[in-house]
Amino acid sequence: MSTKDKDVLLEMRDIRIDGFSDDRWHEIIKGVDLTLHRGEVMGLIGESGAGKSSFGLAAMGFARPGCKISSGSIKFDGMDLMAARESEKRKLWGTRIAYVAQSAAAAFNPAHRLIEQTVEATVRSKLHDEKEARADARTLYQSLRLPDPEHIGERYPHQVSGGQLQRVMTAMAMSPRPDLIIFDEPTTALDVTTQVEVLAAMRNIVETFHAAAIYITHDLAVVAQMADFIKVLRYGEEVEEAPTRQMLETPKMDYTKSLWSVRELEKPEVKGEDIIIEMRNIDAAYGDVRVLENVNIKVPRGSTVAVVGESGSGKSTSARVITGLLVPSKGEVLFNGEPLPGALKQRNKDQLHRIQMIYQMADTAMNPRQSVEEIIGRPLEFYLGLKGKARENRVIELLEMIELDASYLDRLPGELSGGQKQRICIARALAADPEIIICDEITSALDQIVQEDILKLLLRLQKQFNITYMFITHDIATVKAISDEIVVMFQGKVVEQGLKSEILSPPHPDYTQLLLSSVPEMDPDWLSDLLAARGEAL
Amino acid sequence: MTQQPDTYSAASEKSNPRIRRTFLQRIWNGLRKAPLSAWFGLIVIAFYCVVALLAPIIAPYGEAQIFPAPYEPWSSAHIFGTDQIGRDIFTRLVYGGRNTMGIALVTTLLSFVIGGGLALAASISRGWLDQVLSRTVDALMAIPSLIFALMLLSIFGSNVTSLICIIAVLDSTRVFRLTRSVAINVVVMDYVEAARLRGEKLGWIMRREILPNIMPPLVAEFGLRFCFVFLTIAALSFLGVGIQPPSADWGSMVRENASLIQFAKYDMKAAMTPLLPAGAIALLTVAVNFVVDWFLHKTSGLRDEH
Numbered sequence: 140m141s142t143k144d145k146d147v148l149l150e151m152r153d154i155r156i157d158g159f160s161d162d163r164w165h166e167i168i169k170g171v172d173l174t175l176h177r178g179e180v181m182g183l184i185g186e187s188g189a190g191k192s193s194f195g196l197a198a199m200g201f202a203r204p205g206c207k208i209s210s211g212s213i214k215f216d217g218m219d220l221m222a223a224r225e226s227e228k229r230k231l232w233g234t235r236i237a238y239v240a241q242s243a244a245a246a247f248n249p250a251h252r253l254i255e256q257t258v259e260a261t262v263r264s265k266l267h268d269e270k271e272a273r274a275d276a277r278t279l280y281q282s283l284r285l286p287d288p289e290h291i292g293e294r295y296p297h298q299v300s301g302g303q304l305q306r307v308m309t310a311m312a313m314s315p316r317p318d319l320i321i322f323d324e325p326t327t328a329l330d331v332t333t334q335v336e337v338l339a340a341m342r343n344i345v346e347t348f349h350a351a352a353i354y355i356t357h358d359l360a361v362v363a364q365m366a367d368f369i370k371v372l373r374y375g376e377e378v379e380e381a382p383t384r385q386m387l388e389t390p391k392m393d394y395t396k397s398l399w400s401v402r403e404l405e406k407p408e409v410k411g412e413d414i415i416i417e418m419r420n421i422d423a424a425y426g427d428v429r430v431l432e433n434v435n436i437k438v439p440r441g442s443t444v445a446v447v448g449e450s451g452s453g454k455s456t457s458a459r460v461i462t463g464l465l466v467p468s469k470g471e472v473l474f475n476g477e478p479l480p481g482a483l484k485q486r487n488k489d490q491l492h493r494i495q496m497i498y499q500m501a502d503t504a505m506n507p508r509q510s511v512e513e514i515i516g517r518p519l520e521f522y523l524g525l526k527g528k529a530r531e532n533r534v535i536e537l538l539e540m541i542e543l544d545a546s547y548l549d550r551l552p553g554e555l556s557g558g559q560k561q562r563i564c565i566a567r568a569l570a571a572d573p574e575i576i577i578c579d580e581i582t583s584a585l586d587q588i589v590q591e592d593i594l595k596l597l598l599r600l601q602k603q604f605n606i607t608y609m610f611i612t613h614d615i616a617t618v619k620a621i622s623d624e625i626v627v628m629f630q631g632k633v634v635e636q637g638l639k640s641e642i643l644s645p646p647h648p649d650y651t652q653l654l655l656s657s658v659p660e661m662d663p664d665w666l667s668d669l670l671a672a673r674g675e676a677l
Numbered sequence: 678m679t680q681q682p683d684t685y686s687a688a689s690e691k692s693n694p695r696i697r698r699t700f701l702q703r704i705w706n707g708l709r710k711a712p713l714s715a716w717f718g719l720i721v722i723a724f725y726c727v728v729a730l731l732a733p734i735i736a737p738y739g740e741a742q743i744f745p746a747p748y749e750p751w752s753s754a755h756i757f758g759t760d761q762i763g764r765d766i767f768t769r770l771v772y773g774g775r776n777t778m779g780i781a782l783v784t785t786l787l788s789f790v791i792g793g794g795l796a797l798a799a800s801i802s803r804g805w806l807d808q809v810l811s812r813t814v815d816a817l818m819a820i821p822s823l824i825f826a827l828m829l830l831s832i833f834g835s836n837v838t839s840l841i842c843i844i845a846v847l848d849s850t851r852v853f854r855l856t857r858s859v860a861i862n863v864v865v866m867d868y869v870e871a872a873r874l875r876g877e878k879l880g881w882i883m884r885r886e887i888l889p890n891i892m893p894p895l896v897a898e899f900g901l902r903f904c905f906v907f908l909t910i911a912a913l914s915f916l917g918v919g920i921q922p923p924s925a926d927w928g929s930m931v932r933e934n935a936s937l938i939q940f941a942k943y944d945m946k947a948a949m950t951p952l953l954p955a956g957a958i959a960l961l962t963v964a965v966n967f968v969v970d971w972f973l974h975k976t977s978g979l980r981d982e983h
């Protein structure tokens with residue numbers, strides 16, 4: 140798409156944003172420029188804390204509480220947003236500039252029907268009357284490929300799925316036909332299979348109405364499908380800006396190149412013989428809802444078994460059965476050939492310390508009131524009886540194992556970055572001297588570059604201590620990077636299990652095929668090709 | 678800002694270590710930013726505490742010392758006069774603070790131990806234990822607490838021990854509700870599950886994983902509860918079933934001297950006498966509430982500073 144002959148919609152010059160923490164103002168964005176023409180889509184990428192969201196919101200002339208735009212100029216369609224009064228800006232927001240948030244579930248009011256919320260901004264700013272707006276909303280639902288577009292608006296937010304809600308939110312943003320939409324990580328919380336649908340719908344609607352958009356994400360492959368050009372931010376500064384194709388083919392800066400690398404990480408697969416954990420004919424249920432049905436999974440010692448599938452497929456439930464949090468209604472778990480008691484309370488310390496778990500959200504996996512030393516030290520004390528100096532020394536050893544050092548001993552989790560938090564969780568698992576570690580989506584909340592580093596760390600530790608991993612994820616790139624074997628799960632059943640090379644090469648069962656083809660690739664044509672191949676089946 | 682390295686390493690990854698402060702520094706830091714009302718409250722509370730602790734030194738006479746003239750007017754010998762049987766009012770005010778506040782403090786602590794402990798156990802184990810405790814608490818709360826307390830006091834007799842126990846048990850229902858509702862949000866956190874997977878005992882999870890994370894609302898509640906307990910004791914004493922003579926206490930002092938208020942026409946000072954203990958109660962209640970308000974405002978959320 141050529142952009143030279145179009146008029147400029149948004150122009151931001153030398154934007155500086157300050158954030159307030161610990162009694163001082165810190166500069167979060169250090170002088171970034173932006174020019175966006177009508178009908179253009181810009182991708183804004185960078186790791187968390189890079190200032191993407193703050194910068195995106197600044198495009199609306201808005202600063203979150205605790206932040207302020209300290210200098211720079213923002214011109215939206217000839218209007219100076221820096222000088223504009225709050226009331227003038229409020230007229231723009233929701234009508235001419237719209238915002239789509241990351242978590243649609245948290246952004247909707249659970250007490251109102253979807254369609255009421257979709258048309259609210261349009262009706263309140265008197266662009267259309269209620270009836271017209273509702274009719275238009277139904278058309279939008281249709282073009283976003285929501286099921287039953289005529290009636291879905293009458294439902295409440297909890298009655299539709301996450302992917303559908305995200306699309307309704309896009310409809311809400313589109314309803315007043317804004318000139319600019321800001322998408323803030325709109326698909327990060329979705330499964331790959333859902334993500335494809337939402338991406339296609341968003342791209343389609345942005346093109347149809349010729350809106351300009353800023354698409355904020357940390358996933359390059361996703362942004363490659365959406366954006367005409369990409370801007371990379373890091374530590375509040377611009378690293379690089381280039382048209383999408385050029386950026387993907389010939390990135391100039393080292394940092395930009397490093398964003399690609401996780402997809403290049405690959406581990407030679409090893410076929411393990413000695414089975415450490417076996418789930419045999421497991422059925423499990425939460426109350427009356429059956430979630431696992433005749434699940435058989437074997438995990439060989441010293442290898443990595445990746446369990447993949449979308450949310451609700453029973454991946455995490457399998458982990459809960461192995462750890463003893465959920466007692467299976469049928470079947471048994473064998474550990475080194477010996478059956479494990481089903482309930483956690485019946486297991487002794489010797490059995491407990493051999494199976495450790497690492498969680499997806501490192502934030503909630505660590506007690507915010509305990510220091511790093513207490514967090515890592517507790518399993519040492521609890522299982523191995525280490526105390527005082529011996530405990531401290533071992534904690535430092537473990538910190539060094541995860542590439543941190545003694546200076547972290549008395550930090551609280553709130554004082555660590557996302558990647559560091561996950562490392563501390565890994566150290567806590569290692570402290571128990573485990574034979575198998577269950578990793579539940581441990582990298583999905585992290586940025587590409589941090590992800591890669593965590594994965595490398597896991598591989599190194601595996602080699603060093605011959606640890607077995609059961610790696611639960613929905614990210615196929617991660618699976619390629621670290622697994623030996625793959626288990627594909629769908630609706631509480633195991634679809635297939637086998638070596639990585641077998642599962643990833645065709646022929647596939649239908650579901651595996653769908654899952655594999657939904658993983659975004661670093662190719663701007665990927666989404667178009669995929670949609671063409673699926674024959675508009677979405 | 679320092680230059681950030683181009684290559685990635687976990688140890689150099691940006692994060693915001695908080696400026697480390699000692700406990701005293703943190704308290705001072707909080708106080709510096711406290712509003713005037715909180716300062717007022719703190720000073721009043723500190724003053725009351727000093728008076729209560731140093732009662733024998735401050736009071737000019739003995740707690741139950743009787744002088745020949747009852748209802749003596751305000752004079753240099755008896756600053757606030759004497760009461761119906763000739764005891765020095767000022768002395769009784771000072772000792773009354775000691776008794777009323779001391780008993781209120783013990784009672785509140787006890788109610789927190791009972792209510793908080795049971796609530797934590799209920800929120801961690803859920804299931805039948807939670808059901809039984811919660812429904813029992815509902816049932817207890819359905820009965821107006823002052824009337825319930827009166828009834829129980831007439832069954833068990835009004836001595837200090839039963840007074841403390843009865844009010845503590847009745848008040849613990851409210852503590853239970855609050856603690857359970859905040860603890861339930863913490864129990865679902867992964868770190869509690871991690872502690873369970875580690876094989877930790879119930880007590881450890883309660884004390885180390887959950888309690889530190891729900892302290893701010895509990896501390897705020899503690900201040901409020903203290904006020905209510907203290908008012909309940911005063912009310913019970915006023916009704917004659919609270920702290921028994923010859924121990925001084927503000928509630929019964931109001932009752933004993935209430936009739937003096939009729940003399941307002943002839944002697945303003947004498948009419949003021951029953952208002953003195955009442956004023957003492959009111960001032961402390963207001964002061965505690967100011968402090969609690971500030972604390973609640975400061976810790977809405979679970980943040981340490983800012």
